[in-house]
Amino acid sequence: xxxxxxxxxxxxxxxxxxxxxxxxxxxxxxxxxxxxxxxxxxxxxxxxxxxxxxxxxxxxxxxxxxxxxxxxxxxxxxxxxxxxxxxxxxxxxxxxxxxxxxxxxxxxxxxxxxxxxxxxxxxxxxxxxxxxxxxxxxxxxxxxxxxxxxxxxxxxxxxxxxxxxxxxxxxxxxxxxxxxxxxxxxxxxxxxxxxxxxxxxxxxxxxxxxxxxxxxxxxxxxx
Amino acid sequence: xxxxxxxxxxxxxxxxxxxxxxxxxxxxxxxxxxxxxxxxxxxxxxxxxxxxxxxxxxxxxxxxxxxxxxxxxxxxxxxxxxxxxxxxxxxxxxxxxxxxxxxxxxxxxxxxxxxxxxxxxxxxxxxxxxxxx
Numbered sequence: 001x002x003x004x005x006x007x008x009x010x011x012x013x014x015x016x017x018x019x020x021x022x023x024x025x026x027x028x029x030x031x032x033x034x035x036x037x038x039x040x041x042x043x044x045x046x047x048x049x050x051x052x053x054x055x056x057x058x059x060x061x062x063x064x065x066x067x068x069x070x071x072x073x074x075x076x077x078x079x080x081x082x083x084x085x086x087x088x089x090x091x092x093x094x095x096x097x098x099x100x101x102x103x104x105x106x107x108x109x110x111x112x113x114x115x116x117x118x119x120x121x122x123x124x125x126x127x128x129x130x131x132x133x134x135x136x137x138x139x140x141x142x143x144x145x146x147x148x149x150x151x152x153x154x155x156x157x158x159x160x161x162x163x164x165x166x167x168x169x170x171x172x173x174x175x176x177x178x179x180x181x182x183x184x185x186x187x188x189x190x191x192x193x194x195x196x197x198x199x200x201x202x203x204x205x206x207x208x209x210x211x212x213x214x215x216x217x218x219x220x221x222x223x
Numbered sequence: 224x225x226x227x228x229x230x231x232x233x234x235x236x237x238x239x240x241x242x243x244x245x246x247x248x249x250x251x252x253x254x255x256x257x258x259x260x261x262x263x264x265x266x267x268x269x270x271x272x273x274x275x276x277x278x279x280x281x282x283x284x285x286x287x288x289x290x291x292x293x294x295x296x297x298x299x300x301x302x303x304x305x306x307x308x309x310x311x312x313x314x315x316x317x318x319x320x321x322x323x324x325x326x327x328x329x330x331x332x333x334x335x336x337x338x339x340x341x342x343x344x345x346x347x348x349x350x351x352x353x354x355x356x
Contacts, residue, residue, distance in 0.1 A: 027246070028250075031246050031247060069320075069322070070260050070320065070322045073260075073263045073264075074260055074263075077260065078260075078322075081258075081322075135259075139259075140275060141259045141262055141273070141275040141278060142257065142258070142259045144275045144276075144278075144281060145257045145259060145275075145278070145280055145281055145284055146257055147257075150256075150257050153256075195253070196253060196254060196255075196256050198253070198254060199254045199256060199323050202250070202254050202323070202324075203323050203324065205324075206254075206323060206324030206325065206326075207323075207324040210324065210326070212324065212326065213317070214320055214321075214324065215324075223247045223326075223329070
């Protein structure tokens with residue numbers, strides 16, 4: 001069982017993740033074939049001619065987000081959400097243990113963070129997850145729209161980090177913990193394209209491709 | 224009792240309408256992570272002492288979300304309840320802001336279209352007598 005979970009099942013879950021996301025992307029582009037320029041996003045400061053370097057313009061655009069997005073209304077919550085999502089993405093990718101396994105399997109690996117830094121990121125992720133859980137239980141406006149499904153999705157997202165921390169610090173019985181860690185990671189891979197976690201992909205599709213007043217790009221696609 | 228209130232609900236027609244827009248609406252509904260960060264963008268939410276029933280996400284989940292969950296098998300009292308949500312609690316000003324980019328107004332509009340197809344909509348003569356206004 002353990003050999004299957006750490007062997008073929010990793011490839012199967014990864015394939016489901018990639019093919020599932022590609023399928024969702026294909027469906028999205030097929031559904032939004034119609035194009036129309038309804039919302040024209042004007043430059044943030046139209047008086048200044050755009051003579052700046054592209055990097056400076058990107059930085060200015062990025063900084064302007066805090067004035068015209070949810071950053072302004074909920075800076076703390078938005079900050080927590082950003083930390084959660086960034087650590088969720090970079091921690092497993094640049095984790096030393098994962099890169100050693102990658103190197104053994106395929107002879108290639110990414111650059112790795114120092115172990116203590118990865119551990120810190122994991123703790124940050126768990127703390128953010130705990131704050132989300134706290135909001136779901138104790139903040140009325142979140143509680144009224146929360147269902148069991150939301151708790152399950154939060155568990156799917158946090159479980160690989162929780163079990164990963166236990167494995168790294170060798171708390172509890174290592175073999176069981178590492179088994180649960182691998183299973184949790186695979187469940188997250190499989191669930192992503194077909195659940196709420198699909199917002200990983202659709203966040204960018206909705207904000208950049210769909211024509212909308214709140215679009216970040218010059219989206220022209222229509223549903 | 225007006226003819227609008229006695230007309231039977233054609234669930235097959237509701238199901239057909241839901242099915243027609245299913246690909247878009249189910250996607251939008253399923254990608255809502257129930258974060259409630261859209262709340263402050265609704266002026267009705269702010270004007271009603273931050274009452275959660277005025278949150279854009281709440282309105283969508285309680286109207287269109289329930290229509291999909293019930294697969295269109297709804298009765299008149301249910302549609303009358305939705306009427307209150309999509310007409311009284313929302314004026315479709317399109318100011319609601321979803322961090323993920325979900326098009327909330329299009330979902331409210333669709334819920335209104337479904338209600339209207341069954342003759343459920345606010346009338347000028349009910350403004351003083353009906354409690355929902």
